[in-house]
Amino acid sequence: MFNPKPLENLSDYQCFLNHCMPICAVNLQPGLTSDQRFACKNCIELTHLNVSPLNKIIETIEKPIKQKLNQYEEIITPHLNLLKQFYGNISLMESIILQQLDQLTNLVNNWINSIKQKGEQIARYNFFNQLDLLINNQQVANEIEEKTSDFELMTINKAQSIKLNSYLDPFKSFQGYSNLQNILKQIIGSQNEVNLKECHEFQQQKQQQSISQQIKQPLMSEFLQQYNQQIQSYPLLKESNLGSSFSYQIIPKLTYEQGELCQALAINYNNTLIAIASECNINILTINQSLNQLEEPKLLQSLERNHKNHVTTLNFFKKASQMLNSLISGSLDSTIVIWTPDQQFKKWNALFKLKNHTYAINCLLISQSSEDCIVSGSADKTIKFWSMTNFNYWSCSQTIQEHTSYVYGLSINDQGNKLLSCGNDNLILIISRSHQEQWQVKQKIHNGGISISFITDNIFACSSLEGTSLIFYYMDQENGIYIQSNQFQIQTGGKGNANYFPLQYNKSKNILLSKNGHYVNLIKSPTNPPIDDNKVILEQAIFFIQNMIFGTMSDDGALLVTWDSKSSEVQFRKYKQKL
Template identity: 70%
Template sequence: MFNPKPMENLSDYQCFQNHCMPICSVNMEPGLALDKRFVCKNCIEVTHLPVCPLKNVIQIIEKPIKQKLNQYEQIITPHLDLLKQFYDKISLMESIILMQLDQLTVIVNDWISSIKEKGEQIACYNFFNQLDLLINKQQSINKLETKQIYFDLITLNDTQIKLLNSQLDPFKYFEGYNQFQKLMKQIVTSLDKFDLKGGLFFQEQNKQQPIKSQIQQQLGRKLLEQQNKQTISNSILQKNSVSSSFQYEIIKKLTYEQGELCQALAINFNNTLIAIASECNINILKINQSLNQEPELLQNLERIHKNHVTTLNFFKKQSQILNQLVSGSLDSTIIIWTPDQQFTQWNALFQLKNHFYAINCLQISNSLEDFIVSGSADKTIKFWSLNPLKYWICSQTIQEHTSYVYGLSINDEGNQLLSCGNDNYILIIHRSNQQQWQIKQRILNDGISISFITNQTFACQSLDGTSLTFYIIDQINGEYIKYNTFQIQTRGKGNSLYFPLYYNTSKNILLSKNGHNINLISFANNSLLDCQIVLEQAIFFVQNMIYGTMSDDGTLLVTWDSKSSKIQFRKYKQI
């Protein structure tokens, strides 16, 4: 780490006889002045001085210095390692804070745009219609429309303030937080200043009642009607009203110490290998089939990614690429790792660098495993495929999101893709016969993670981790419509960008991380129209920094959490 270095530049010095030759030795006779110490080859030839080679003198001088440096390094190395971890945590926190600030910016911009859009709608009129009203001396103001405008405005304010509060919560100790809260209070109360006197916009019997009170009552009735409709049409997520049919029980002997941050995990096709992120590196572990001992570390894939690994996926079907591993990172790169025949050593075969910011999500198609989709903080979705020469190329880029891409999900047939982003939109993307992907629908939703359940249904998880929204396809127009939103158990807010919503077909389980909980949700029927949605199990963690995955057959649930700093395995058990 440290090497001895003289403060003087010895090459600047000349021999005591000024021969203009490089010095090579030192006169070791006591009592000499400093400018008489150095000698060159010419000096040695014409004198018989007691000299010692300069190289040897330097070695003798530096030997005790090196010993001190070694002792110092032994003392400081643990401290430097901890400081490096601290620096990495700060870098991660910086990226998260920047994300949250961007989210705040998007929310406020959307709020402003929505208000301006409503004003543009009001400003636009049909000249000939208004001319007819003028000629016939009819009232040109639509009472119901004006009332609805104020109702919509209060609803918009309420929705956006909830979004802002969820994003501002981490900043409550920052300078300026109280000013944000005061501004939001002023926004809410600003509508009270408008005293729309009775008879102008409302029926005569309502003119003494403040407009805001009327609208709030109307809003309350509407919400109540929606809640009643939800109760009748579906059973709300529950744990106690319907007995659980399964549990995931922890396997105490099957754990692995993982002190570094682990934001991504992946299990291979036959549950014999697991890949776990270790900050910038990846550990490949062998899982004992008896599940009665600690996993064996096969290899540490290091020094390739330059920042934290955020996504991991094994190829699981095609024999030529079976057990190859795909990793994505905050360094904006995607790496495809290929194993040897014994699956004990992996090498970085391809490094894909078309993104220019963090990789947030990545999906491998179940139907076409020579096909990968990635979503990034650079606002793009990229499609990757193997060309005839067996090289991975970027075949298409979609740039419709206006902020970070958060989540992706591909249906079983591989012809539909869902994406959700920080711009509060879900994109429904279809593959055409020409193998090109086109956007078919946009849905306003603030989800952070998304997953197909069937080809006709999907779920989206809210950013604050408190709700799941289900969508179902409309058989008439072929578009997805919002079917219902369910509040779910969290024990604290906060969702994880890198613990995606996941539906396991084998066990009919929806895996959802919400706040401090990992929730396991089942569906009594495969159709949302008549199914009962049941919270089978909620696994609580002390802290909300949790990451995990599930095996394809649903038998293993694997997690890492910052409190235990361990990889923990849980096994599916029917009750």
């Protein structure tokens, strides 16, 4: 941990005859000044002084110092380990607080959008229907609509206020909490109270009227029921009725204990190496390719002292090239490190450190088409593209700044020419690479989420910010624009946030891997439009006692690896086809 280090820079000193050669010996004769102590090889040959080798003198001086340092390290090591845990917990608290603030921001945006959508709904009218009302002098209907709209607005405000308050509870001790509460009271207080009985009377009057081609609206009882289901209701993700054709079964003896927080995992090209984040460090494990349950994973190396905060992303280079089995890591400290192994793939060294981001790295991927492009998304609201130069050095070649908040998720297509991104601003970007190798934003969708994944070039899925639903999009072949299709609710068993456990689509098995709350869900996904209820099937849901779960799947779909805070161990599950 500590090494003796002289205050002086000995290389700055000259020999006593000023030969301008490196000093190599020390004159131990008493009474000499410091500029008379050092000698070089020429000094020794010319004067035949009785001198001692410099390295031996340094070794003698540093021996008792090293003993003291060893004693000191024994004393402080337990303290430092505890402080590292303390620091890790602070970092985790910071991450949780930021996520909670993100959720609050999202809730307020949804509230604003709900009110605006209601206004847009009111603004649209059928000219001929309104003309009939005008001719027949039936203005009462407009009064009914006005009262109904007031009541709906009041219901929206009350429901959203209650929901927002539940998310504000952890911030009661924060400065500004009372101001937020006062604003909520003003919103509710400014809304005219509409008597429920009066609304029902208006509904009855409305039903009794025989207005030609009147626009149909739900009864208030139906509206309240719908709003209790969070305003909009989506089909629940269906479980496989005939039983899943496969399952991922845990290999009990194939585990690796790790008490430190693990927010990222990666598997190499042939399922023999696994990289596991361990707070600020990375553990490289080797396993038997056949996943023999009698052979436990072995720690090859712990990559330390490069990241200053928790590692959030890990990816292996997997193509047969000079980068094979190299590893890339991103961290909350805003840096990206590329690690390269030796020829036996048993030891990794930090070869490049990329520092262009200013805040945490939230997502990172390598273009699988040729692995000549790295893409990173950050809490600094930017997406950066990294390319290898002619001098075998990685540099930032382009930055996209279209997001207005944290970038959470990235996905690139098989051809490596189309990129998806999603962020805390509830925005999805569709970005394409031109012939000039420049990336351009081609489409923006204002209904994003926390994680995103291509399924095919024409279909992608996005996990909502709260992580409780999956939204599918498909490309309109006529204009090349992606359009929202179905949205499915997912049973999560708790909060669904899936930050640092990204959506992952496995092409070979047609499996969409999605972490939602306490569950890791394996979903059969459609590969061609239309996207209907019968094509999106929940094949398996793996339950965990706590919802702090991180994991990944191998490229061939044979292996599912997870870490969870309850077991504090890396668990391995093997794909098994059912007969």
